[in-house]
Amino acid sequence: MTTEQEAIAGPEILKAWIGADRVFEKKFDPELYHEVSQFIFREARLQDIHDYDAWEDLWTDDALYWVPANGTDIDPETQMSMVYDNRSRIALRVRQLKTGRRHSQTPPSQLARIISNFEFLKSATDDIKVVCNAQIFETNLRGDTMWAARNEYTLRRVDGALKMAYKKVVLVNNNKAIYTLSFLV
Amino acid sequence: MDGPVLADKWDALIEPGRVHGSLYYDTAIFKEEIEKIWFTTWVYIGHESEVPNNNDFVTKALGPMPVLMTRDRKGEVQLLLNRCPHRGNAVCVLEKGNKASFTCPYHSWTFSNDGALIGYAFPDGYQKAEKSELGLSKVTRVANYRGFIFGSMAAEGPTLEEHLGGAITALDRLCDNSPTGEVEITAGFLQHRTKANWKFILENECDGYHPAFVHSSIFSVADSGITDLYGADAVAVTRSFGNGHTEVDPRPEFRRRDKPLSWFNTKPERLPDYVQQMNEAYGPERAREIMIDGTPHIMIFPNLFIAEIQIFVIQPVSANESIQHVTALQFKGAPDMNRRLRQQTMGSVGPAGFLLADDTEMYERNQRGLEIRDPEYLYLKRGEHRERHDEDGYLIGHATDDLPSREIWKHYRSLMEDK
Numbered sequence: 001m002t003t004e005q006e007a008i009a010g011p012e013i014l015k016a017w018i019g020a021d022r023v024f025e026k027k028f029d030p031e032l033y034h035e036v037s038q039f040i041f042r043e044a045r046l047q048d049i050h051d052y053d054a055w056e057d058l059w060t061d062d063a064l065y066w067v068p069a070n071g072t073d074i075d076p077e078t079q080m081s082m083v084y085d086n087r088s089r090i091a092l093r094v095r096q097l098k099t100g101r102r103h104s105q106t107p108p109s110q111l112a113r114i115i116s117n118f119e120f121l122k123s124a125t126d127d128i129k130v131v132c133n134a135q136i137f138e139t140n141l142r143g144d145t146m147w148a149a150r151n152e153y154t155l156r157r158v159d160g161a162l163k164m165a166y167k168k169v170v171l172v173n174n175n176k177a178i179y180t181l182s183f184l185v
Numbered sequence: 186m187d188g189p190v191l192a193d194k195w196d197a198l199i200e201p202g203r204v205h206g207s208l209y210y211d212t213a214i215f216k217e218e219i220e221k222i223w224f225t226t227w228v229y230i231g232h233e234s235e236v237p238n239n240n241d242f243v244t245k246a247l248g249p250m251p252v253l254m255t256r257d258r259k260g261e262v263q264l265l266l267n268r269c270p271h272r273g274n275a276v277c278v279l280e281k282g283n284k285a286s287f288t289c290p291y292h293s294w295t296f297s298n299d300g301a302l303i304g305y306a307f308p309d310g311y312q313k314a315e316k317s318e319l320g321l322s323k324v325t326r327v328a329n330y331r332g333f334i335f336g337s338m339a340a341e342g343p344t345l346e347e348h349l350g351g352a353i354t355a356l357d358r359l360c361d362n363s364p365t366g367e368v369e370i371t372a373g374f375l376q377h378r379t380k381a382n383w384k385f386i387l388e389n390e391c392d393g394y395h396p397a398f399v400h401s402s403i404f405s406v407a408d409s410g411i412t413d414l415y416g417a418d419a420v421a422v423t424r425s426f427g428n429g430h431t432e433v434d435p436r437p438e439f440r441r442r443d444k445p446l447s448w449f450n451t452k453p454e455r456l457p458d459y460v461q462q463m464n465e466a467y468g469p470e471r472a473r474e475i476m477i478d479g480t481p482h483i484m485i486f487p488n489l490f491i492a493e494i495q496i497f498v499i500q501p502v503s504a505n506e507s508i509q510h511v512t513a514l515q516f517k518g519a520p521d522m523n524r525r526l527r528q529q530t531m532g533s534v535g536p537a538g539f540l541l542a543d544d545t546e547m548y549e550r551n552q553r554g555l556e557i558r559d560p561e562y563l564y565l566k567r568g569e570h571r572e573r574h575d576e577d578g579y580l581i582g583h584a585t586d587d588l589p590s591r592e593i594w595k596h597y598r599s600l601m602e603d604k
């Protein structure tokens with residue numbers, strides 16, 4: 001063979017969408033598992049039914065809501081994300097939706113999402129770190145759209161109740177051209 | 186095609202102040218546009234800062250066609266067509282990277298990143314094949330203006346500078362806002378797909394009539410400073426540079442305010458490093474002027490929209506599908522400014538953006554509306570009676586007028602009409 005053979009690019013390609021290594025928690029705590037999954041199911045339901053105030057209430061004061069583009073662990077401080085909201089921008093997003101004049105959500109998307117594959121990550125603090133998968137069916141004026149994401153949460157107990165300090169939504173196709181995504185993902 | 190045919194086809198499709206709906210959904214017209222517009226005129230491809238180092242490459246597009254933008258071993262920017270001359274396979278399926286050569290996976294032909302064929306497998310099988318004639322094809326003409334790389338598939342025609350005409354001053358104005366005189370495209374693109382014809386996007390970019398309504402949800406909850414620009418009493422103007430290039434020029438409003446960085450809804454105290462760099466680069470007087478006027482809002486025909494703080498690259502996919510590629514503008518060497526440019530851009534644009542989700546919703550509703558049979562035409566006469574010429578001879582109108590659409594269609598017709 002006279003041609004140059006390229007190095008196989010496979011692992012490099014994978015890296016962008018698998019992201020950095022994550023350290024999973026080996027101990028299983030059935031009570032925590034139940035509490036966390038119920039919390040996340042409730043969050044999913046509030047999003048599906050567009051209960052914006054109740055959803056906003058789930059966040060801590062230092063919250064970060066992140067939907068990256070073009071990979072899983074991109075640097076959000078140098079690269080574009082689809083959503084990179086601090087607490088005040090989360091509030092703004094909710095306020096816009098509540099005007100009733102957010103045209104891309106008027107009428108609101110009809111949604112049903114399935115959340116599954118919970119796994120806890122090792123946490124160095126009292127924060128609870130958990131990953132899961134989400135599949136969301138959306139139907140709106142444009143038509144039907146299927147979304148799939150790998151989510152990562154940091155949950156914290158505030159006055160006894162769980163709150164979200166961090167939610168990252170990694171759409172599986174976040175490096176492709178995607179339709180408008182103006183419901184709460 | 187549902188519309189009129191043959192000799193007077195264009196007369197009937199594009200009248201002064203109204204255009205036929207089929208221009209947005211007819212698949213035969215779309216094919217014709219690809220040939221007569223996208224594969225003829227100058228089209229924006231990418232920015233040289235996207236391939237900063239030798240052997241960098243990034244996948245871009247010219248209309249619906251993918252293009253590999255590379256910086257070759259000698260440092261030249263090349264626009265290669267990603268089609269193996271053997272049987273058509275893709276020689277590169279990665280979005281970006283750094284490679285001196287590309288090997289086709291099918292039969293292992295290998296090409297240098299300037300397109301030359303440098304080797305093929307089992308060469309005994311080729312008796313007289315001319316390697317020099319079997320390289321990757323290239324975009325026929327390539328031109329670079331201040332880092333913005335444009336391509337044209339036509340061997341002859343106007344130069345890029347002739348094509349840009351007066352619009353070139355907008356690119357200069359943009360670069361002036363950088364303390365180094367250079368902008369960079371380094372933050373990666375969001376890709377927003379829409380089920381609408383590309384011309385709805387093109388015409389919306391300088392439509393100052395819609396923001397008060399389409400964006401009222403965000404304007405009512407956030408102080409964006411945009412509301413004054415697009416009201417009925419606005420002093421901002423729309424301008425046509427000819428060749429389909431249109432802009433909204435808010436400088437009259439910003440000069441009236443006379444506050445540096447008011448265009449960006451901020452104050453010098455919030456961006457002290459940037460302001461200091463600007464003063465050092467241009468002297469306080471000129472720096473103040475630049476920071477009052479701000480960056481342009483210009484739609485460079487057919488696909489580059491510079492929207493003050495970000496660029497959109499409009500890509501036609503089919504008659505009723507398009508992609509908006511969007512990213513924050515970055516000013517070389519101005520980190521505090523760049524952070525704010527990214528933050529504001531991420532809030533506004535892309536699939537989840539406070540602004541663009543709703544613009545895009547309008548595009549899709551327009552597209553579906555055209556399936557309704559009557560009236561067959563779209564009505565673009567707003568402000569016809571108040572068009573006038575500015576001191577440079579360019580046509581201007583009120584910020585809320587249909588002047589940009591009318592001027593885009595005039596140029597469109599000149600390209601589409603068989604001469």
Ligand code: FES
Nearest residue numbers: 269271272289292
């Ligand atoms: S198709 Fe590329 S080498 Fe055969």
Ligand SMILES: [Fe+2]
Nearest residue numbers: 396399540544
């Ligand atoms: Fe808009």
